[in-house]
Amino acid sequence: xxxxxxxxxxxxxxxxxxxxxxxxxxxxxxxxxxxxxxxxxxxxxxxxxxxxxxxxxxxxxxxxxxxxxxxxxxxxxxxxxxxxxxxxxxxxxxxxxxxxxxxxxxxxxxxxx
Amino acid sequence: xxxxxxxxxxxxxxxxxxxxxxxxxxxxxxxxxxxxxxxxxxxxxxxxxxxxxxxxxxxxxxxxxxxxxxxxxxxxxxxxxxxxxxxxxxxxxxxxxxxxxxxxxxxxxxxx
Numbered sequence: 001x002x003x004x005x006x007x008x009x010x011x012x013x014x015x016x017x018x019x020x021x022x023x024x025x026x027x028x029x030x031x032x033x034x035x036x037x038x039x040x041x042x043x044x045x046x047x048x049x050x051x052x053x054x055x056x057x058x059x060x061x062x063x064x065x066x067x068x069x070x071x072x073x074x075x076x077x078x079x080x081x082x083x084x085x086x087x088x089x090x091x092x093x094x095x096x097x098x099x100x101x102x103x104x105x106x107x108x109x110x111x112x113x
Numbered sequence: 114x115x116x117x118x119x120x121x122x123x124x125x126x127x128x129x130x131x132x133x134x135x136x137x138x139x140x141x142x143x144x145x146x147x148x149x150x151x152x153x154x155x156x157x158x159x160x161x162x163x164x165x166x167x168x169x170x171x172x173x174x175x176x177x178x179x180x181x182x183x184x185x186x187x188x189x190x191x192x193x194x195x196x197x198x199x200x201x202x203x204x205x206x207x208x209x210x211x212x213x214x215x216x217x218x219x220x221x222x223x224x225x
Binding site for chain 2: 036
Protein backbone atom coordinates (compact mmCIF):
# COMPACT_ATOMS: atom_id res chain seq x y z
CA UNK A 1 0.00 0.00 0.00
CA UNK A 2 0.88 3.66 -0.09
CA UNK A 3 2.90 5.21 2.69
CA UNK A 4 4.68 8.45 3.57
CA UNK A 5 7.65 8.72 5.91
CA UNK A 6 8.83 12.04 7.24
CA UNK A 7 11.45 13.00 9.76
CA UNK A 8 10.44 13.10 13.37
CA UNK A 9 10.41 16.32 15.26
CA UNK A 10 10.40 18.59 16.93
CA UNK A 11 12.83 20.56 14.82
CA UNK A 12 14.04 23.69 16.60
CA UNK A 13 15.75 26.43 14.61
CA UNK A 14 16.84 29.99 15.12
CA UNK A 15 15.19 32.67 13.04
CA UNK A 16 16.80 33.03 9.57
CA UNK A 17 18.18 29.48 9.65
CA UNK A 18 17.84 27.10 6.72
CA UNK A 19 15.10 24.50 6.97
CA UNK A 20 14.91 21.00 5.53
CA UNK A 21 12.19 18.53 6.43
CA UNK A 22 12.69 15.17 4.76
CA UNK A 23 9.84 13.21 3.19
CA UNK A 24 9.97 9.94 1.28
CA UNK A 25 7.10 7.94 -0.09
CA UNK A 26 6.11 4.48 -1.25
CA UNK A 27 3.49 4.27 -4.00
CA UNK A 28 2.98 2.79 -7.44
CA UNK A 29 3.15 4.92 -10.55
CA UNK A 30 3.22 8.68 -10.25
CA UNK A 31 1.34 9.96 -7.22
CA UNK A 32 0.78 13.64 -6.57
CA UNK A 33 2.70 14.99 -3.59
CA UNK A 34 1.70 17.65 -1.09
CA UNK A 35 2.92 19.57 1.90
CA UNK A 36 0.26 20.74 4.32
CA UNK A 37 0.86 23.04 7.30
CA UNK A 38 -1.06 23.15 10.58
CA UNK A 39 -0.70 26.28 12.67
CA UNK A 40 -1.54 26.01 16.37
CA UNK A 41 -5.26 25.53 16.97
CA UNK A 42 -6.11 25.41 13.29
CA UNK A 43 -6.89 22.88 10.59
CA UNK A 44 -4.49 21.85 7.87
CA UNK A 45 -3.94 24.07 4.89
CA UNK A 46 -2.16 23.33 1.64
CA UNK A 47 1.33 24.77 1.50
CA UNK A 48 2.48 23.47 -1.88
CA UNK A 49 2.12 20.53 -4.24
CA UNK A 50 3.71 18.81 -7.22
CA UNK A 51 1.91 16.51 -9.61
CA UNK A 52 4.69 15.01 -11.75
CA UNK A 53 8.33 14.06 -11.53
CA UNK A 54 10.83 16.95 -11.39
CA UNK A 55 8.08 19.48 -10.67
CA UNK A 56 8.90 22.03 -8.00
CA UNK A 57 6.14 23.30 -5.76
CA UNK A 58 6.67 26.62 -4.03
CA UNK A 59 4.77 28.99 -1.76
CA UNK A 60 5.62 31.55 0.95
CA UNK A 61 9.36 30.93 0.48
CA UNK A 62 9.00 27.16 0.89
CA UNK A 63 10.00 24.78 -1.92
CA UNK A 64 9.89 21.05 -2.58
CA UNK A 65 10.94 19.10 -5.66
CA UNK A 66 9.31 15.83 -6.74
CA UNK A 67 12.17 13.33 -7.11
CA UNK A 68 10.95 10.12 -8.64
CA UNK A 69 14.37 8.46 -8.58
CA UNK A 70 14.68 8.84 -4.81
CA UNK A 71 10.90 8.83 -4.09
CA UNK A 72 11.34 12.01 -2.11
CA UNK A 73 9.68 15.40 -1.68
CA UNK A 74 11.80 17.27 0.86
CA UNK A 75 10.56 20.64 2.12
CA UNK A 76 13.06 23.53 2.23
CA UNK A 77 13.10 27.19 3.16
CA UNK A 78 16.12 29.40 3.03
CA UNK A 79 15.33 31.63 6.02
CA UNK A 80 12.68 30.66 8.54
CA UNK A 81 10.70 33.08 10.66
CA UNK A 82 9.05 32.69 14.05
CA UNK A 83 5.71 32.74 12.22
CA UNK A 84 6.68 29.51 10.42
CA UNK A 85 6.35 27.59 13.69
CA UNK A 86 3.78 24.90 12.94
CA UNK A 87 3.38 21.20 12.19
CA UNK A 88 4.18 20.20 8.61
CA UNK A 89 2.63 17.15 6.95
CA UNK A 90 3.81 15.45 3.79
CA UNK A 91 1.07 13.62 1.88
CA UNK A 92 0.42 11.78 -1.36
CA UNK A 93 -2.58 11.25 -3.59
CA UNK A 94 -2.42 8.01 -5.54
CA UNK A 95 -1.78 7.78 -9.23
CA UNK A 96 -5.02 7.56 -11.12
CA UNK A 97 -6.86 9.93 -8.86
CA UNK A 98 -9.32 9.14 -6.13
CA UNK A 99 -8.42 12.10 -3.94
CA UNK A 100 -7.61 9.87 -0.98
CA UNK A 101 -4.64 11.37 0.77
CA UNK A 102 -2.08 9.35 2.71
CA UNK A 103 -0.32 11.49 5.32
CA UNK A 104 2.99 11.26 7.06
CA UNK A 105 3.08 11.59 10.83
CA UNK A 106 3.90 15.29 10.79
CA UNK A 107 6.99 17.26 11.83
CA UNK A 108 6.73 20.01 14.38
CA UNK A 109 8.87 23.07 13.65
CA UNK A 110 9.74 25.58 16.36
CA UNK A 111 11.51 28.76 15.33
CA UNK A 112 13.09 30.85 18.07
CA UNK A 113 14.41 34.41 18.06
CA UNK B 114 -16.80 33.22 6.86
CA UNK B 115 -14.95 29.91 6.90
CA UNK B 116 -15.50 27.63 3.92
CA UNK B 117 -15.49 24.44 6.01
CA UNK B 118 -17.03 24.56 9.47
CA UNK B 119 -17.19 21.93 12.17
CA UNK B 120 -19.40 21.73 15.22
CA UNK B 121 -18.79 21.41 18.06
CA UNK B 122 -15.18 22.61 18.32
CA UNK B 123 -14.68 20.86 21.63
CA UNK B 124 -16.63 18.06 23.26
CA UNK B 125 -16.29 16.00 26.41
CA UNK B 126 -18.39 12.87 26.67
CA UNK B 127 -18.55 9.65 28.65
CA UNK B 128 -17.90 6.08 27.62
CA UNK B 129 -20.94 4.51 25.99
CA UNK B 130 -22.57 7.76 24.90
CA UNK B 131 -23.60 8.44 21.31
CA UNK B 132 -22.09 11.55 19.81
CA UNK B 133 -22.34 13.30 16.46
CA UNK B 134 -19.81 15.62 14.89
CA UNK B 135 -21.05 17.83 12.09
CA UNK B 136 -19.35 19.34 9.08
CA UNK B 137 -20.67 21.91 6.62
CA UNK B 138 -19.02 23.46 3.59
CA UNK B 139 -19.77 26.37 1.31
CA UNK B 140 -17.14 25.55 -1.30
CA UNK B 141 -19.56 23.64 -3.53
CA UNK B 142 -17.33 20.57 -3.47
CA UNK B 143 -18.78 17.14 -4.09
CA UNK B 144 -16.24 15.16 -2.05
CA UNK B 145 -16.02 15.12 1.73
CA UNK B 146 -13.83 13.29 4.23
CA UNK B 147 -13.47 12.59 7.93
CA UNK B 148 -10.03 12.13 9.51
CA UNK B 149 -8.75 11.68 13.02
CA UNK B 150 -5.43 13.03 14.22
CA UNK B 151 -3.48 11.39 17.01
CA UNK B 152 -0.04 12.44 18.26
CA UNK B 153 2.68 10.58 16.38
CA UNK B 154 0.24 9.00 13.95
CA UNK B 155 -0.59 11.84 11.61
CA UNK B 156 -4.03 11.90 10.03
CA UNK B 157 -5.94 8.73 9.31
CA UNK B 158 -8.98 8.49 7.08
CA UNK B 159 -12.21 7.32 8.74
CA UNK B 160 -14.82 7.68 5.99
CA UNK B 161 -15.16 9.51 2.71
CA UNK B 162 -17.96 10.40 0.34
CA UNK B 163 -17.59 11.32 -3.32
CA UNK B 164 -21.27 12.14 -3.77
CA UNK B 165 -24.43 12.39 -1.72
CA UNK B 166 -25.24 8.74 -2.49
CA UNK B 167 -21.68 7.48 -2.10
CA UNK B 168 -20.17 6.47 1.26
CA UNK B 169 -16.90 4.60 1.65
CA UNK B 170 -14.93 3.26 4.58
CA UNK B 171 -11.44 4.52 5.20
CA UNK B 172 -8.63 2.78 7.02
CA UNK B 173 -10.11 3.10 10.53
CA UNK B 174 -13.92 3.03 10.21
CA UNK B 175 -14.67 0.57 13.04
CA UNK B 176 -16.75 2.23 15.75
CA UNK B 177 -17.81 5.11 13.48
CA UNK B 178 -20.64 5.80 11.06
CA UNK B 179 -21.39 8.71 8.74
CA UNK B 180 -24.29 10.40 7.05
CA UNK B 181 -24.19 12.63 3.96
CA UNK B 182 -27.36 14.62 4.42
CA UNK B 183 -26.70 16.95 1.49
CA UNK B 184 -23.83 17.88 -0.76
CA UNK B 185 -22.75 20.44 1.83
CA UNK B 186 -23.16 18.37 5.00
CA UNK B 187 -21.32 15.30 6.24
CA UNK B 188 -21.77 14.04 9.80
CA UNK B 189 -19.65 11.59 11.78
CA UNK B 190 -21.22 9.54 14.57
CA UNK B 191 -19.71 7.53 17.37
CA UNK B 192 -22.48 5.10 18.32
CA UNK B 193 -20.94 4.15 21.65
CA UNK B 194 -17.92 6.25 22.47
CA UNK B 195 -14.83 4.68 24.02
CA UNK B 196 -11.74 6.37 25.51
CA UNK B 197 -9.42 5.43 22.62
CA UNK B 198 -11.62 7.55 20.35
CA UNK B 199 -10.25 10.59 22.14
CA UNK B 200 -8.62 12.54 19.31
CA UNK B 201 -8.77 15.61 17.10
CA UNK B 202 -11.25 15.10 14.24
CA UNK B 203 -11.04 16.92 10.94
CA UNK B 204 -13.49 17.24 8.11
CA UNK B 205 -12.16 18.01 4.63
CA UNK B 206 -13.59 18.67 1.19
CA UNK B 207 -12.32 18.49 -2.36
CA UNK B 208 -13.50 18.97 -5.90
CA UNK B 209 -13.51 15.96 -8.19
CA UNK B 210 -11.34 17.91 -10.65
CA UNK B 211 -8.69 18.86 -8.10
CA UNK B 212 -6.70 16.81 -5.63
CA UNK B 213 -6.29 19.52 -3.02
CA UNK B 214 -8.30 18.99 0.13
CA UNK B 215 -9.58 21.86 2.28
CA UNK B 216 -9.82 21.25 5.99
CA UNK B 217 -12.10 22.47 8.73
CA UNK B 218 -10.74 23.79 12.04
CA UNK B 219 -11.19 20.46 13.82
CA UNK B 220 -13.20 19.08 16.73
CA UNK B 221 -11.33 18.08 19.86
CA UNK B 222 -13.10 15.12 21.46
CA UNK B 223 -12.38 13.71 24.91
CA UNK B 224 -14.05 10.46 25.93
CA UNK B 225 -13.90 9.79 29.65
